[in-house]
Amino acid sequence: MNLARLLRRLASAVLVIWLVHLLTFLLIRLVPGDPAQLLAGERATPDEVLRIREQLGLEDPVLLQYARSLGGLPRGDLGESMFSGLPVGRLLADAAPATLSVALMALLFAAVFGVGAGVLAGLRQGGWTDRVVSTIATVGIAMPSFWIGLVLVTFFALVNPWLPATGYAPLGEGVGTWFRHLVLPAVTLGVAVAAEIARHTRGGVADVLAKPYIRTARARGASGSRLVRGHVLRNAAIPVVTVLGLQTGKLLGGTVVVEAVFGISGLGTLAVNSVLERDYPVLQGFVIFAAVVVVTANLLVDTAYGRINPKVRTA
Amino acid sequence: MSVVATPPATAGTPGTPERARRRRPGLLRSMLSGPSAVAAAAYLVLLAALAVAAPLVAPHDPNAQDLFNRFAGMSAEHPLGTDDFGRDVASRVIYAARISLLAPLISLAVGMAIGVPAGLLAGLRRGWFDAVADRLSDTLLSIPAIVFALAIIAVMGPSLTTAMVAIGIVFAPHLFRVVRGATMVVAEETYISSAEAIGASTRRILLVHVLPNIRAPLLVQVTLLMGFALLAEASLSFLGLGVQPPEASWGSMLKAAYENQFEAPYSVLPSGVAILLTVLAFNVLGDRLRDAVAGGRAR
Numbered sequence: 001m002n003l004a005r006l007l008r009r010l011a012s013a014v015l016v017i018w019l020v021h022l023l024t025f026l027l028i029r030l031v032p033g034d035p036a037q038l039l040a041g042e043r044a045t046p047d048e049v050l051r052i053r054e055q056l057g058l059e060d061p062v063l064l065q066y067a068r069s070l071g072g073l074p075r076g077d078l079g080e081s082m083f084s085g086l087p088v089g090r091l092l093a094d095a096a097p098a099t100l101s102v103a104l105m106a107l108l109f110a111a112v113f114g115v116g117a118g119v120l121a122g123l124r125q126g127g128w129t130d131r132v133v134s135t136i137a138t139v140g141i142a143m144p145s146f147w148i149g150l151v152l153v154t155f156f157a158l159v160n161p162w163l164p165a166t167g168y169a170p171l172g173e174g175v176g177t178w179f180r181h182l183v184l185p186a187v188t189l190g191v192a193v194a195a196e197i198a199r200h201t202r203g204g205v206a207d208v209l210a211k212p213y214i215r216t217a218r219a220r221g222a223s224g225s226r227l228v229r230g231h232v233l234r235n236a237a238i239p240v241v242t243v244l245g246l247q248t249g250k251l252l253g254g255t256v257v258v259e260a261v262f263g264i265s266g267l268g269t270l271a272v273n274s275v276l277e278r279d280y281p282v283l284q285g286f287v288i289f290a291a292v293v294v295v296t297a298n299l300l301v302d303t304a305y306g307r308i309n310p311k312v313r314t315a
Numbered sequence: 316m317s318v319v320a321t322p323p324a325t326a327g328t329p330g331t332p333e334r335a336r337r338r339r340p341g342l343l344r345s346m347l348s349g350p351s352a353v354a355a356a357a358y359l360v361l362l363a364a365l366a367v368a369a370p371l372v373a374p375h376d377p378n379a380q381d382l383f384n385r386f387a388g389m390s391a392e393h394p395l396g397t398d399d400f401g402r403d404v405a406s407r408v409i410y411a412a413r414i415s416l417l418a419p420l421i422s423l424a425v426g427m428a429i430g431v432p433a434g435l436l437a438g439l440r441r442g443w444f445d446a447v448a449d450r451l452s453d454t455l456l457s458i459p460a461i462v463f464a465l466a467i468i469a470v471m472g473p474s475l476t477t478a479m480v481a482i483g484i485v486f487a488p489h490l491f492r493v494v495r496g497a498t499m500v501v502a503e504e505t506y507i508s509s510a511e512a513i514g515a516s517t518r519r520i521l522l523v524h525v526l527p528n529i530r531a532p533l534l535v536q537v538t539l540l541m542g543f544a545l546l547a548e549a550s551l552s553f554l555g556l557g558v559q560p561p562e563a564s565w566g567s568m569l570k571a572a573y574e575n576q577f578e579a580p581y582s583v584l585p586s587g588v589a590i591l592l593t594v595l596a597f598n599v600l601g602d603r604l605r606d607a608v609a610g611g612r613a614r
Binding site: 015016019020023024027038041138141143144145146147150151153154158249250252253254256257260271272274275276280283284286287290291295298 | 451458463
């Protein structure tokens with residue numbers, strides 16, 4: 001990717017983040033009715049409503065509120081929680097390690113199993129491996145993640161007490177403990193993503209195998225692992241990397257539910273609690289954080305294209 | 316996919332609504348040519364019938380409590396056992412199908428009400444509206460679906476209606492994308508220029524000439540989104556942000572099962588399997604439909 005293109009993509013990413021911020025700012029203010037009343041709930045006393053109005057600075061002109069909110073953004077200042085009074089940035093930073101551990105472990109699980117199963121199925125199209133993988137993938141996408149979690153907990157923590165059913169152990173408590181707590185949540189979150197990746201990998205491998213250059217390579221005597229590694233995987237990687245990028249958002253959204261199943265106090269739990277407590281600034285911070293992660297992942301995917309496939313570099 | 320090619324190229328002017336009408340049975344037939352799609356369609360029809368006829372087919376009153384008979388196992392009296400209040404699980408699964416099927420329909424109606432007109436207009440007229448709407452949909456798509464739904468629920472308060480509307484708003488950019496893309500292709504056709512030349516209004520062109528011709532990709536997207544909406548409603552209800560008791564959907568039943576997991580570990584199975592099968596049915600149908608549409612284009 002050349003510099004001009006990179007800069008263009010960066011500018012577009014910043015624009016999207018800015019629009020997400022604007023959207024979350026407007027969302028609470030454009031809904032009919034008084035935002036403070038809305039957040040306080042129906043049974044709130046006038047004093048509570050007044051307190052919320054002051055906390056959010058709703059007395060000031062809208063443009064001033066906006067300037068204040070936007071001005072803090074580059075510094076990572078996302079306002080304060082209405083519930084605890086703590087800075088939103090700190091709440092997010094405290095909750096992030098658990099969520100990111102689960103999400104990254106899920107991504108790793110999904111990439112290994114999804115790509116592995118997809119390649120096997122793609123190389124043996126129509127065979128029983130292909131049929132088994134395709135069936136499991138179709139079912140995997142249709143399963144609600146929290147249900148997978150419940151079933152996994154039932155069998156691997158309750159019926160057979162092999163793994164912890166709930167909680168998150170920080171890395172400080174030892175890698176083994178950390179890992180044991182992550183297995184079930186990560187698998188729960190990763191199944192649907194693995195299924196999606198497997199389907200796309202299978203499709204990518206099947207497409208590549210039908211290309212004339214594979215026949216040429218075969219004619220030149222390339223076979224077995226050499227053919228697969230040198231020709232098939234490299235070319236099939238492009239759709240797979242795209243899907244990986246698209247799944248980032250799904251993983252991040254999925255943690256909201258998975259954390260609830262496993263009682264992990266990460267970003268998802270923080271977000272659900274902030275909805276229940278009508279703590280809008282925290283939720284706003286979470287939405288912006290999620291958008292930054294997704295946009296960054298897409299940017300990384302874009303740069304990865306050039307490395308995988310030289311043809312894209314000039315595009 | 317040869318079945319799709321039923322209308323010969325000479326039948327009707329290419330791309331007129333008349334042709335679209337004739338192609339539809341072909342599309343449906345080709346989609347239902349596989350056993351998996353037939354099974355999926357049959358399952359969904361049966362499920363819808365069960366949901367409508369719930370009072371007639373459910374063995375018990377879904378809300379009748381029997382506290383001396385909590386967490387009972389399977390029996391002739393209770394085919395799927397009883398739950399934490401001694402209520403008949405089979406009856407509750409059948410009744411909950413009503414909300415679990417209705418919720419995605421309402422979400423899709425909301426999503427289509429926003430996404431389809433915007434996509435049609437943006438695809439046909441392009442210009443500033445297209446630029447703004449496209450940028451907006453890019454922005455919305457960069458927020459994970461469930462996170463965006465949480466933001467809307469935070470503002471409007473947790474309830475089933477809010478959850479359904481929130482999911483609908485999340486769908487709007489997806490539908491916008493599909494409709495806009497398909498409309499841009501149709502807009503190049505000669506019959507659109509002809510319609511404009513004889514002074515047809517934008518509204519008429521969109522409704523009479525464009526909409527019938529983008530029905531196929533729209534139908535694919537809608538079928539796939541049905542499954543997604545069901546999952547989303549179940550997730551939100553599981554988090555306590557969707558259906559509120561005493562109403563129940565499969566998602567909220569799972570929440571109850573989760574809370575009693577230590578007492579009755581297997582109670583997570585019935586409603587979970589119901590969700591799995593239904594989403595699977597929508598996805599299989601959507602995939603087959605997509606194959607049928609792609610086959611139709613390839614000819």
